[in-house]
Amino acid sequence: MKRYLIYLLALSCTYGTFAFGQTLEPVKSKADIQKALKQSPALSFKEKTLSPSFVLSKATDASLKADFSVKSEASAEIFWEENFDKGTDYWKLASESPSIVWENKVMEESKSFSTIDNTNITSLFIEGSYRYGDRGQATATSNAITVPANADISFYAGYSLSLNQGYCTLTLNISMDNDQWLPLWNSDDEKEPKNWVWRYIKKDLSAYAGKTVYLQWVYNGYMGEFAIDGITISTPKVIEKVEVKTGETIYLTDLSVGEPDSWLWNFPGGTPSSSTQQNPTVYYTKDGTYDISLTVSNSNGSDIITKTGFVEVTGEKPVADILPPATFRYFSTRHPMIAPLVTVQYKDNSLHYPTKRMWEFTGIGEDGTQTITSSEENPNVNYTFLHDQNVSLDVSNQHGSSSTSLDVSVEYSGLISNFQPNDTPFTFDLGDGYGSFPGTNKMKITEYAEKFSKPSRPIMVYGVNAYFTKATATELLDQIADVSVKLCKSENGLPGEVLESSSWRVFELETGGGTSIPPTTFEFSKPVSINEEFFIVISGIPEKNDGVDVRMATANFRDHGNTAYLKHKDEWKAASDFFPAGQNHTSYLVAPAIVHSVLAPISEVPLKVGKDAGVAELAFFSYCGYETPIKIDQDWCRITSKPNGLTLDTIRIAYDKLPEEQTERKAILTITDGMDEVNVELIQSKGNPSQISIKEKENLINTTSFSDEFILSIPANTKNIQVSNVAGKIVYSYKPTPLEQNIKINCSNWDTGIYLIQVGNRVLKGLKY
Structure with missing residues (x-):
């Protein structure tokens, strides 16, 4: 028998009512929640096709002298460059396969480097074979280059992430002996854009200052193409001033001589305000002109330089978000x-x-x-x-x-998703027989994950509704394949430890008919408490073959707000990093059923009582009830009431007489629902008014929220009932007979708001919604 999850944990409250309006209901149990989560509506969906060497001498035996500059294109001095317009004589070219050959090529107009450098003629180019059997490696190795101090290497690489992904890579390696190589950059390091473009890359070579090195380009794989051009090795030159926008990072570089071994930078008005790194970064959040100072030291002494007005910062009009x-x-x-x-x-x-x-x-x-x-910058609200x-x-x-x-x-509770107001459920055909996204495929995508933010307060997750648009299988093994939904921790922004899971077989998945999508409910055996970012992971969808087709709904692609992830070749990736640039952000249509932890004292806290023994009352709201016994860190007070089974309860705390030698003492009550906890302080002091004791046998007033009428349950012999609004205006007054215990009060003509209900000498707060 198929199960259906919770569509919505909504209580029977009216639109726009007080949150307190739900207080006089039974505490929500798991059975209540399961019962309330039925009959999820069907949604509509559509299907769409995705479519020479230079040496900078190192200072020796020089006195210590502080100096600095910034790393930027405007302040760069070129020491070595290569644009391949004069051929490839500076490079040793090699290949494992005759089908993979380096060439000095005049690129077609749409890919020409002349769009960046209008004097450019040719670029270094390589293209792999379209036959898998011809895959291999090809290298282009430079002659020796001596690296100057504080150097960077920059270059342009032209290629398509979408067409090359999974088939080939281009790597730039560096070596000091032309034998042992270390990677500087890999084509897979880039994430955007997906289409063919010239990508500007810049890498730090300061670790190789004064050393002779070799550069090596390595093509590996088959299919795909790469073009290389505009390679430069440069160092910063001394400049007098730098102009930046607010928030723009300034990359500082130490140009001191005399071999300092410690550095102290001061950035008045900057973030950070100081640094002990050799080459730090800083940014500014306000307009103005700022000084920067650098003190360098070694065993022979120290030197300081201050560049007055070195940074000029200009702000911009803010964009509210x-x-x-x-x-x-x-x-x-x-x-x-x-x-x-x-x-x-x-x-x-x-x-x-x-x-x-x-x-x-x-x-x-x-x-x-x-x-x-x-x-306030970041306000708190209730x-x-x-x-x-x-x-x-x-x-x-x-x-x-x-x-x-x-x-x-x-x-308080309900189903959640990451679908934005204008999103429409879709499935995408990957084309060329590769399958569907998200769903069965031949691209080695094995799992799908939807990321959810940290909740506003701790939540309990009871299960997930997942929406499948198709689930067909002809082979028995595919029919009985387990499709599972897992609740996972977020670890470094990717799915991590599994906290709970549930599964159905392929033939049991709900798909509806036509353009209607009913949910398939994956109910967890026990609810899980969450107070951090988390993932819902869908796995077990069979690999595509001629007899199986399982598809899940996702949002139509947009240009922002990606929350969807996929596991491709055992590596988790954001969908926006996998598909071509532009409209490549989406969210899977999966809907966890959650309940917020809502623990709130209704009485004024801390509770204050006088020196004599008595009983204090705490009106307390808990949407999911509270655990007993309530913890108290002192033995001079104790809980004397039991939970009433309602979302609003009156907790009674009996306390002893304050010892004569003490003027004040405090106790902490810790109230928890298993998701969150609230600490309530009880203060007993000689300066506080005495608390009127209420005996256990008295019938306490429980009603503190109401709509058109309510019933007051009052102790016997109550002499007067009076209700007033917060302005002090009396809206109701009544003198009950000695035997009256239940008084029905009609309040349909009262305004919504807070009222003070006085019963004899007791005053409780009430909310009309």
Whole structure:
């Protein structure tokens, strides 16, 4: 029998109500969650086809003298260069295969290096055979070159990442003896763009200063082509001033003489403000002119140089951007999903260093009409209203201003995905019989992974809905192949340790019919607590053959926001690094079912009590209940109540009389739901008012949230009930008879907001939604 996961863990709350409006419900058990996660809707999808040597003498026996410059094209002095316009006499060319030959070639117009250097004529070129049996290696080795101090090597390599990937590579090696080689660069190091372009590469040669070296280009594999041109070895020259934009990195280089062995740089106004590296980097976040100082030392002494006004920094108009507390999205709205009631943090992710900010938030005030503002860079907020809310950010600096806004979904629980508002589910035909993406293929892609951000608060993951658009197999072994969904840790930004998994066989996968996609539910045997970035990994899809075709839905390719990864030849790669540049970002249609940990004291904390013995009450909200016994770090107080099974509970703490020799003491209550914990401080002091003790037999008031009416359960002999709003206006007053214990109060004409409910000498907070 097939299982269906949770479409949505939504509670029976009305749009726009207070988050507290869900308090008088049973604590959500696993059975409740499983029951609520049925009948996920089908989605529509489409299918789309993817388509000579120079020597710089080393100073000897010279006095120590400090000096520095920056590494940049404008400040570079060329010591050696090669553009192949005069042939390849400086290079020794060799090949293992007659089908793989180096040549000095006039490139076709679209690939000509003349687009970069208009005087260029020819480039060094190599192309592999299209026959796998002719694969091999070819090398081009330079004559000896003596490397100057503080040198860089730069060059251009022209090739296509998409066409060469998996078939051939180009490597630049370096050697000091023309025998033992070390790699400087490999064509696979580059990630963008995927199409054929001239790529500018620059590598540091300072480790080889004063040494004689050889350079060697190595082609390895078959198919594919590479072109090489514009090779230079250069060193920085002394300059008087450098002009940069805010945030632009400055690469400093030590030009001191006299063999210093320690360095101290000072960058007033920069980041960092100082450094002890020989060749550090620095950047600036504000407009201005800045000095840089360098002190160099060795056993013979020290020297210092200060270049006044060396750096001139110019800022730019800021571009506003909001980083929400979590970036994954509520499945129903495709807005970032944020936890209610508890503290969450927004971050200013704007470009170009704004100096002023103004945030506006809805859903965090005492009623639904308020807009709360903040001028902090990264403000903390607590949502008191559920569902769709808005946050806006205005930023400015001396160069201008910018603004943006973001809709978010404030929810306790539900399905999440990374699908953006304009995404449409697709599957992609890889063409030429290679299969589908994501799905069965002949490209050695064996697993797919979707990355999810750290949640705004800890969550429990109960399972995953995965959406398959096709699942056919004619051979028995393919039909019974296990397709699994795994919840994995994120390790260095890639899938790591498996925390939980679930699987179905190919013939059991749900695919629907036509353009309708029902979910296939992968329910975990036990829920997993998560408070970091994580991955959902899909594996076990059979390799493509004539009888099997399994496809998963993914978002139509876009130019930003990739969250999809794939394992290709046992190596995890982002989909945006695998497919051609441009529209190569996507997200798989997989939807974990989550529940936020929401633990929130409703009473004012810390709890303060007087010197006499008594009982303190803590009104406490926990969406998933709380574990017992509650930990207390002192023995002069103890919990005397039991959980009431509701999301809002009153925890009673009995405490002893304060010893005469003490003026104050404190205790910490640690309340946890297994995902998160909250510490509540209880302070007993001679200066605090005495707490009125409530006996165990008294019937406590549990109702603290309501809509049109509510029932107060009151102790016997209660003499007066009074309800007032936060402005002090009395909206309800009643004197019960001695035997009345349940009072029904109609509040349909009250405004939504916070009310104080006074029962005798007790006052509780209530929320009308």
